[in-house]
Amino acid sequence: MTQGRSEFIAQARERLGSKSVITEPEEIAPWVTDWRGRVHGASLAIVAPSSTQDVAQVVMLAAEHRVPLVPQGGNTGMSGGATPPADGSAVLLSMRRMNRIRSISAEDQFAVAEAGVILSALHDSAHEVGMRFPLSLGAKGSCTIGGLTSTNAGGTQVLKFGTMRALVAGVEAVLPDGSVHNGLTWLKKDNRGYSLDQLLIGAEGTLGIVTAVALRLVPAVAGRGVAWAGLDSPIKALELLRFLEARTDRVEGFELIPQDSLELVIKHVPGAREPLTGKQSWHVLIEATTPDAAFDVSAELEHLLSEALERELIADAVLASSEAQADAFWKLRETISEAERAEGQTVAHDISVAVSDMPGFILDAAQQVEQAFPGVAASGFGHLGDGNIHFHVRARSHAAPDWYETEGAEITRFVDDLVTGAGGSISAEHGIGQLKRSEFARLAEPGRVHALRAIKRALDPLGIMNPGKLVP
């Protein structure tokens, strides 16, 4: 242990109390590997402050002793951003003890949640006051408001409500010099130059530690209609979305699922059943909601889908007849990654292109990848209406156990070149972290890289905020 790190840990313990500093290796071990198990790090300690003042003290100590900090929320991120480096040079800063909802108001449609609040806990609190925080994703039982903010997370309601960037009204954060930025006063208009709040959203812990976030709420859902439709192609799926959007503003979820992904879910997920009787090449899961208890949103969706059937936009559809069936439809979508993992090795890509280009991209890219890497299966599922899909390439059935390690990087370069060629993004919602950093460096425009490095240097000249992440 270097002198600096041991002094940092001793002084953090002295100032924050022994409860806030964990050094037992068995308590640290679960937090130094990323959620997917792809990156393994090491840390001599986890520092877990319980207030903004404590975070500021930790950051000042880290600056004094030149100890890098790796902020961590629920550790559910997909790009290795919350995993410390393997050399043990950094200390994990766990935000999970900062888990209070400081205020919540139905009247102001606004909540202030500390960084360590778990997303599902915020959902519950909003529900208690007749409101809703309209962002949800598969990791809602573990991911935190600080992590969601720092990765500008998306999820399944972006179509209507946007990503975190649209839902965050302000950020409180400890900056790398230990000063506190307070952006929690919700000013509808504020043109005092650069927005620090917006800089911190999606910064992946490289510019400061998010300690609390002011969040927009919307009225609670009073009714929802959930339907599953089968169709010929992603092109028809986008036509269906545009058809629905022209007739109602109540559609908030629209997920594309290829038949082979559905088959894997049926094969591997206990209790999963085909929603439609006949086989279809592609599927969409649609959710429409209303805050108005007197409005029958299911009937509206049913009516629109029969019209879509007549127009031959879809081949078949079924409307969930109960909440349990609606949840079962969503489970089919949410367990695709799990089913793929059970089937074998997969190289995952979280990509975006312009919405109107996405149907063609999915088909062309799958064909090109399957030609270039014979035997693999490629397809895309997810948030078609956001121009964002999870483009997954699965190993051939008799692939070597180290297929991912030997061929994964080459497949990723191939896919990323296709995405970049189409004017898209190699990270639509999962961030860059450490896993996508070299591809980001290879493909980003020089101006973007220059600006990112300049901002990082200006705000964090000592390089103590999550070094080795995001910034190429």
Ligand SMILES: Cc1cc2nc3c(=O)[nH]c(=O)nc-3n(C[C@H](O)[C@H](O)[C@H](O)COP(=O)(O)OP(=O)(O)OC[C@H]3O[C@@H](n4cnc5c(N)ncnc54)[C@H](O)[C@@H]3O)c2cc1C
């Ligand atoms: C099953 C599953 C489904 C998912 N689905 C989606 C999806 O649909 N859409 C989507 O966008 N993402 C999805 N994700 C990934 C998503 O990014 C994370 O779930 C979430 O945003 C990260 O929250 P976290 O608290 O776990 O952050 P962590 O994983 O702990 O950290 C993520 C990054 O944020 C930084 N960070 C964390 N807290 C702070 C803080 N307080 N201050 C500064 N930096 C901080 C970390 O250093 C790291 O760089 C999914 C993940 C899983 C496991």
